[in-house]
Amino acid sequence: MIVNGKTIHCYGCGVCATACPHKAIQIVESNEGFWVPEVNSALCVDCGICDKICSYTYEEYLVPNDRFDDTYAYAVVNKDKETLGKSTSGGAGFAIATYLRNQGYTLVGVKYDIEKNIACHFNTNSIEEFKQTMNSKYIPSYTVDGFSGLMDGKRYAVFGTPCQIDSLRRWARLRKKEDNFVFIDLFCHGVPSYLHWRSYLKYHLRENEKLLEPVFRDKRNGWHAYTMSLKTDRRTISTRLQKNDFFQNIFFGNFSLNKACYTCKFRGNQSAADLRMGDLWGGKYAKDESGITGVLALTSKGLEIIKAISELGLCEVVQEEESVVQAGQLHHDLPVPKTREALLKGFREEASLPLLYLKYVRRMWLKNLVPYRIKCLIKQIIYTVKKK
Numbered sequence: 239m240i241v242n243g244k245t246i247h248c249y250g251c252g253v254c255a256t257a258c259p260h261k262a263i264q265i266v267e268s269n270e271g272f273w274v275p276e277v278n279s280a281l282c283v284d285c286g287i288c289d290k291i292c293s294y295t296y297e298e299y300l301v302p303n304d305r306f307d308d309t310y311a312y313a314v315v316n317k318d319k320e321t322l323g324k325s326t327s328g329g330a331g332f333a334i335a336t337y338l339r340n341q342g343y344t345l346v347g348v349k350y351d352i353e354k355n356i357a358c359h360f361n362t363n364s365i366e367e368f369k370q371t372m373n374s375k376y377i378p379s380y381t382v383d384g385f386s387g388l389m390d391g392k393r394y395a396v397f398g399t400p401c402q403i404d405s406l407r408r409w410a411r412l413r414k415k416e417d418n419f420v421f422i423d424l425f426c427h428g429v430p431s432y433l434h435w436r437s438y439l440k441y442h443l444r445e446n447e448k449l450l451e452p453v454f455r456d457k458r459n460g461w462h463a464y465t466m467s468l469k470t471d472r473r474t475i476s477t478r479l480q481k482n483d484f485f486q487n488i489f490f491g492n493f494s495l496n497k498a499c500y501t502c503k504f505r506g507n508q509s510a511a512d513l514r515m516g517d518l519w520g521g522k523y524a525k526d527e528s529g530i531t532g533v534l535a536l537t538s539k540g541l542e543i544i545k546a547i548s549e550l551g552l553c554e555v556v557q558e559e560e561s562v563v564q565a566g567q568l569h570h571d572l573p574v575p576k577t578r579e580a581l582l583k584g585f586r587e588e589a590s591l592p593l594l595y596l597k598y599v600r601r602m603w604l605k606n607l608v609p610y611r612i613k614c615l616i617k618q619i620i621y622t623v624k625k626k
């Protein structure tokens with residue numbers, strides 16, 4: 239949200255920079271390591287478009303014209319074993335992309351830029367090239383290049399986080415181009431800081447060792463294992479959440495998220511997309527180690543796509559209760575850890591990652607663990623007394 243040329247609050251979606259007709263906005267990295275707009279007041283004519291299309295400006299998500307009152311929910315698994323192995327969850331994302339490419343849509347998604355060490359959106363008509371989007375890049379994507387030119391009247395299928403998709407649909411609606419798009423977003427936990435990501439790379443990579451590919455959710459130890467792998471020109475470095483991986487633990491512990499992610503309004507089925515995807519690994523799927531995507535079809539356009547990938551044999555699709563697909567997803571705001579700022583400062587000052595972890599993350603966990611254990615003990619005593 240930009241007011242009087244100043245960014246007041248921001249998700250970092252970057253759409254304002256692409257939508258500004260006077261090229262007055264640049265997306266830059268903030269001192270906390272997130273994408274933020276920077277306005278050149280010499281170029282700004284105060285037209286207000288950046289504010290109109292900004293997902294942060296509005297309290298509610300933008301409702302698609304064909305949005306259902308009820309949500310259709312599915313468990314989806316890609317039938318191609320290679321795609322399933324490389325995807326984060328069940329590979330529904332790539333099946334949806336394959337189907338929509340065959341329908342004439344240009345595909346817009348996120349790849350890892352190995353030269354800049356950032357995640358970025360790009361668009362392509364090549365399904366081969368789109369394979370680079372498989373597997374979530376758990377860092378904020380730079381959208382400006384990938385989102386440029388999308389209002390040219392052609393058809394686009396865009397994958398992104400809910401805040402990116404909401405702003406993009408607002409811009410498409412403003413330009414009366416909404417019908418040209420299919421929007422696919424994700425159940426979104428949040429994005430961690432680039433300060434954190436660079437600190438992690440620095441910790442693992444030796445001098446002159448070149449990163450070739452990060453795999454944020456490598457399935458080599460099973461889908462539930464949360465393995466992070468860095469493929470380099472010398473070796474593959476793999477660590478797991480449960481074994482104190484410094485990226486996964488700090489990210490999933492919510493210590494390095496963008497400020498706006500802690501109070502994000504896009505939880506549950508709050509979405510401006512046609513389809514929403516996430517991990518489906520609770521209940522009867524708890525023992526699956528290959529991966530399943532939980533999908534919500536939110537609009538008639540989204541529902542048609544799910545039916546098509548099933549009928550064409552691209553995926554195994556099972557209809558589920560929405561509560562099954564939503565189990566385990568975030569439905570509330572997250573508290574901002576007291577140590578977040580100190581941790582980010584430590585990253586900025588290039589302090590040792592293991593020391594930062596011990597000081598600002600592990601100790602906090604222990605601090606929270608003791609009151610939690612006491613609470614459990616009190617509950618247990620009350621239960622035993624009542625039973626008597």
Ligand SMILES: Cc1cc2nc3c(=O)[nH]c(=O)nc-3n(C[C@H](O)[C@H](O)[C@H](O)COP(=O)(O)OP(=O)(O)OC[C@H]3O[C@@H](n4cnc5c(N)ncnc54)[C@H](O)[C@@H]3O)c2cc1C
Nearest residue numbers: 325326327328329330331347348373375397426427516517
């Ligand atoms: C930052 C982030 C947070 C997430 N949080 C959750 C969560 O809390 N709960 C949950 O169930 N699922 C979450 N997901 C989604 C999950 O990781 C899977 O992407 C989803 O289950 C679909 O899996 P898939 O196997 O069908 O496709 P995938 O192989 O995961 O591909 C899906 C699409 O994700 C897009 N993508 C990859 N990285 C990014 C990025 N940085 N920004 C925007 N789009 C991206 C790609 O373009 C691709 O088209 C998150 C994803 C991201 C990127």
Ligand code: SF4
Nearest residue numbers: 239248249252254292
């Ligand atoms: S459009 Fe996106 S990047 Fe621009 S101010 Fe709004 S949230 Fe921030």
Ligand code: SF4
Nearest residue numbers: 258282283285286288
């Ligand atoms: S008010 Fe208009 S010209 Fe100024 S930055 Fe926003 S979109 Fe660009």
Ligand code: SF4
Nearest residue numbers: 400401426428499502
């Ligand atoms: S949690 Fe919300 S604000 Fe943060 S990246 Fe996801 S959709 Fe955007």
